Amino acid sequence: MPYFPSRSSLSFAIAILALFAAAGCAKKPAAPSGVSAARPAAAQIWRVNNGAEPQDLDPQTITGIPEHKIVSGLFEGLATEDPKDLHPVPGLAESWDISADGLVYTFHLRPNLKWSNGDPLVADDCVQTYRRGLTPSFASEYSYLLWFIAGAEDYNRGKLGDFSKVGVRALDDRTLQVTLHHRTPFLLKIIASHNTWSPLPVKVIAGFGPLEQRGSRWTRAGNLVSSGPFVLKEWTPNQRVVLERNPKYWDAANVKLDQIIFFPAEEPATEERMFRTGQVDMTYELPQSKLDTYRRQYPESLRIEPYLGIYFYRFNVSRPPFNDKRVRRALSLAIDRESIVKNVLRGDQQPEYAISYPGTAGYTPRARLTGTVEDAKRLLAEAGFPDGKDFPAVELLYNTSENHRQVAEAIQAMWRRNLGIEVKLVNEEWKVYLTSQHTQNYQISRGGWIADYVDPHVFLEIWTTGNGNNDTLWSNAEYDRLFAAAIAAKDDHERYEIYQQMDAILVDELPVMPIFYYTRVHAVSPRVKGYYPTLLDNHPYKYIYLEN
Amino acid sequence: MLRFIARRLLETIPVLLIIITATFFMIRFVPGGPFTAEKAVTPEILRNLEAHYGLNKPLHRQYLDYLGSLLHGDLGPSFKYPNRTVNEIIAEKLPTSLELGLISLLVALALGLTLGILAAVRRNTWLDYLCSTVAMVGICVPTFVLGPLLVLLFAIHFGWVNASGWYSPVDRVLPCLTLGCVYAAYIARLTRGGMLEVLSQDYIRTARAKGASEARVIFRHALRGGLLPVVSFLGPAIAGILTGSFVIETIFQIPGLGREFVNSAFNRDYTLVLGTVILYATLIIGLNLVVDVAQVWLNPRLKFE
Numbered sequence: 001m002p003y004f005p006s007r008s009s010l011s012f013a014i015a016i017l018a019l020f021a022a023a024g025c026a027k028k029p030a031a032p033s034g035v036s037a038a039r040p041a042a043a044q045i046w047r048v049n050n051g052a053e054p055q056d057l058d059p060q061t062i063t064g065i066p067e068h069k070i071v072s073g074l075f076e077g078l079a080t081e082d083p084k085d086l087h088p089v090p091g092l093a094e095s096w097d098i099s100a101d102g103l104v105y106t107f108h109l110r111p112n113l114k115w116s117n118g119d120p121l122v123a124d125d126c127v128q129t130y131r132r133g134l135t136p137s138f139a140s141e142y143s144y145l146l147w148f149i150a151g152a153e154d155y156n157r158g159k160l161g162d163f164s165k166v167g168v169r170a171l172d173d174r175t176l177q178v179t180l181h182h183r184t185p186f187l188l189k190i191i192a193s194h195n196t197w198s199p200l201p202v203k204v205i206a207g208f209g210p211l212e213q214r215g216s217r218w219t220r221a222g223n224l225v226s227s228g229p230f231v232l233k234e235w236t237p238n239q240r241v242v243l244e245r246n247p248k249y250w251d252a253a254n255v256k257l258d259q260i261i262f263f264p265a266e267e268p269a270t271e272e273r274m275f276r277t278g279q280v281d282m283t284y285e286l287p288q289s290k291l292d293t294y295r296r297q298y299p300e301s302l303r304i305e306p307y308l309g310i311y312f313y314r315f316n317v318s319r320p321p322f323n324d325k326r327v328r329r330a331l332s333l334a335i336d337r338e339s340i341v342k343n344v345l346r347g348d349q350q351p352e353y354a355i356s357y358p359g360t361a362g363y364t365p366r367a368r369l370t371g372t373v374e375d376a377k378r379l380l381a382e383a384g385f386p387d388g389k390d391f392p393a394v395e396l397l398y399n400t401s402e403n404h405r406q407v408a409e410a411i412q413a414m415w416r417r418n419l420g421i422e423v424k425l426v427n428e429e430w431k432v433y434l435t436s437q438h439t440q441n442y443q444i445s446r447g448g449w450i451a452d453y454v455d456p457h458v459f460l461e462i463w464t465t466g467n468g469n470n471d472t473l474w475s476n477a478e479y480d481r482l483f484a485a486a487i488a489a490k491d492d493h494e495r496y497e498i499y500q501q502m503d504a505i506l507v508d509e510l511p512v513m514p515i516f517y518y519t520r521v522h523a524v525s526p527r528v529k530g531y532y533p534t535l536l537d538n539h540p541y542k543y544i545y546l547e548n
Numbered sequence: 549m550l551r552f553i554a555r556r557l558l559e560t561i562p563v564l565l566i567i568i569t570a571t572f573f574m575i576r577f578v579p580g581g582p583f584t585a586e587k588a589v590t591p592e593i594l595r596n597l598e599a600h601y602g603l604n605k606p607l608h609r610q611y612l613d614y615l616g617s618l619l620h621g622d623l624g625p626s627f628k629y630p631n632r633t634v635n636e637i638i639a640e641k642l643p644t645s646l647e648l649g650l651i652s653l654l655v656a657l658a659l660g661l662t663l664g665i666l667a668a669v670r671r672n673t674w675l676d677y678l679c680s681t682v683a684m685v686g687i688c689v690p691t692f693v694l695g696p697l698l699v700l701l702f703a704i705h706f707g708w709v710n711a712s713g714w715y716s717p718v719d720r721v722l723p724c725l726t727l728g729c730v731y732a733a734y735i736a737r738l739t740r741g742g743m744l745e746v747l748s749q750d751y752i753r754t755a756r757a758k759g760a761s762e763a764r765v766i767f768r769h770a771l772r773g774g775l776l777p778v779v780s781f782l783g784p785a786i787a788g789i790l791t792g793s794f795v796i797e798t799i800f801q802i803p804g805l806g807r808e809f810v811n812s813a814f815n816r817d818y819t820l821v822l823g824t825v826i827l828y829a830t831l832i833i834g835l836n837l838v839v840d841v842a843q844v845w846l847n848p849r850l851k852f853e
Binding site: 053055056058061063136137138139140141143144156157158214215216217219220236237238239263264265266267269270273274276277279429430431432434435436438448468469471 | 580
């Protein structure tokens with residue numbers, strides 16, 4: 001019968017079959033973007049997958065890493081980061097003086113600083129920015145990074161109504177004086193690495209509603225005025241964010257990229273395919289299942305870099321059996337971290353035997369969790385559970401994720417084999433899990449902590465009494481005393497010696513069981529240059545360029 | 549018929565109200581809130597955040613406030629994206645979802661009807677078996693398998709299209725094909741079944757006896773009745789294509805509403821959850837009404853009652 005379009009449907013059927021056949025044998029590796037994608041030599045357009053759609057681009061209300069990655073190209077701090085080791089180098093401020101007691105910082109802004117709209121950038125912009133960030137009703141989640149300023153915490157908590165009593169002052173257009181509440185040896189690192197301290201275009205913001213109103217429209221493309229190497233050219237939600245070179249930037253002559261395009265693909269498998277077709281020059285992460293393929297076929301694109309973060313299990317020390325430190329120690333000794341890192345994670349993570357990260361700004365903890373499985377058994381027996389007998393029912397909580405599940409299963413098996421105890425695995429959706437953890441509604445809970453700046457302080461402050469992120473109910477008077485003493489210490493040498501004692505207490509008490517130190521695993525095209533491995537995974541964009 | 553439609557529209561109001569109420573309270577009773585984060589904030593900041601969005605008021609007050617602003621067509625600000633309102637997000641994303649859905653639907657209909665009719669007309673021949681097998685495979689292979697397979701083949705292997713995105717017209721091809729194929733498979737099976745049933749009816753034999761050409765029998769007489777199951781399926785299918793595009797949108801990085809719909813629940817973005825639920829509920833109710841009207845129109849044995 002000639003009436004039916006049988007040919008087209010037939011060819012479709014054949015196409016479908018061919019598709020499956022071809023997909024089965026399409027194993028021939030496609031060249032990664034860096035090899036095949038040829039572009040005109042002039043265009044320096046860096047295409048990055050950024051892992052998520054940014055919530056907003058207001059440096060004072062954002063909390064996530066994808067937002068931080070975009071904003072760090074738009075706004076510069078008084079100090080900024082060195083591209084190789086992130087140590088503070090002059091940014092908007094060309095220099096600074098620190099008083100002998102370490103309490104007064106005087107920043108000297110560069111001459112003729114301009115916002116991207118041409119307005120002069122002056123010291124008072126900083127003052128107004130900090131006032132905004134500390135205004136209680138503005139409710140900036142990261143405002144605590146400004147609390148080092150004298151009076152700032154009280155003002156932020158609503159106990160002090162007069163901002164003129166807060167220790168920040170513009171002495172003239174180019175001089176900013178900040179008086180601290182206490183010595184803060186790592187203040188410049190925070191200023192360099194975190195945008196909470198970067199001045200904002202307050203006059204522009206005020207044009208879009210009250211300065212202290214969250215979520216006004218000043219952050220949209222066309223409205224946003226910036227101070228850093230780039231300006232916001234386009235923000236199409238869930239499509240892309242485009243940054244373009246800022247000709248008004250003080251160091252514009254040294255900015256090499258013309259554009260940075262941030263894509264918001266969330267799914268690691270999707271972005272990996274984008275990388276392979278050359279749509280992006282860099283992925284946000286890499287599926288674990290692809291690691292071996294990349295090691296074998298695209299080693300030049302695979303980047304595995306140390307990442308200043310720790311992965312651990314919290315014990316709820318208020319509940320038996322984990323109120324007994326022998327039990328915590330037994331469990332901590334009975335796992336094989338080398339095996340977890342090598343066989344489960346496979347991303348060159350390092351086994352963790354102490355809390356602090358080795359080599360954080362010159363600090364490496366001397367304390368180390370040592371002992372054998374035999375020691376673990378003995379400790380468990382001493383605690384009243386010989387060979388795991390009568391050990392109560394225990395649940396191990398983690399947030400729903402394939403990687404966390406694999407680690408938890410490995411540890412569950414190790415505890416069963418080495419100690420004879422049975423632990424039940426419980427996974428919860430992210431926010432349910434966070435709520436359980438913040439309300440201490442758990443027995444053992446997976447945890448992780450990624451540093452905001454490079455200083456051992458970040459991993460040690462969490463475990464002080466009453467810290468909102470402690471969540472273990474562990475409290476140790478000596479530890480708290482040392483923490484206060486460290487802040488008052490006269491130099492880094494003295495401070496680090498105190499941190500050594502704090503790390504020793506943590507390894508002895510083990511409110512958390514260290515497991516491994518993170519690494520950052522992603523794919524970066526070999527044509528991306530000036531991109532160095534850094535502990536925070538921050539990469540000052542003005543040093544980056546593409547080799548054609 | 550107008551009375552029928554008017555009555556159905558009136559019935560919609562209490563249904564929507566129940567959906568809004570249930571959603572409003574259910575999402576509130578889920579542990580965690582829009583500001584639950586890994587890094588704890590001070591209680592003062594949390595209180596101020598909640599005050600900013602009116603979350604410090606009693607729940608019934610918030611509910612009434614929400615209904616009040618809903619009457620003015622205001623779906624409120626998004627919690628997750630502070631500088632955008634829910635109205636804006638829907639206005640931005642809905643057209644993309646509609647485009648994706650519409651093209652996929654056309655793909656599904658074109659493929660599904662062709663395969664189904666072909667299979668029915670060449671019943672129990674190799675052509676029928678081939679079409680039925682293809683349809684069965686289409687049903688069995690989920691989108692999250694088919695999508696990456698298509699990308700592997702056409703984007704990575706041949707390099708004809710982008711692996712993901714929604715930037716140029718050619719970016720529409722793979723996602724629409726993926727989403728369309730699944731529904732095409734269902735439509736093919738339904739069409740075949742419907743056609744076979746109709747083709748064995750007396751009036752078809754009468755038509756043939758009167759000497760009508762085969763084409764006239766199939767397209768003029770049989771198709772109208774044979775498509776009834778497809779039409780009933782289309783209502784839920786369109787709703788499914790629109791609301792269920794989450795997977796496709798994630799695989800292909802498409803800025804549609806399906807992802808907002810699912811992610812808003814994870815983000816506890818209360819207003820965005822409500823906004824998308826209301827929109828989808830309205831769409832589903834509306835589509836069901838259209839399907840009911842279409843069925844009566846196609847099937848003389850039914851009446852508006």
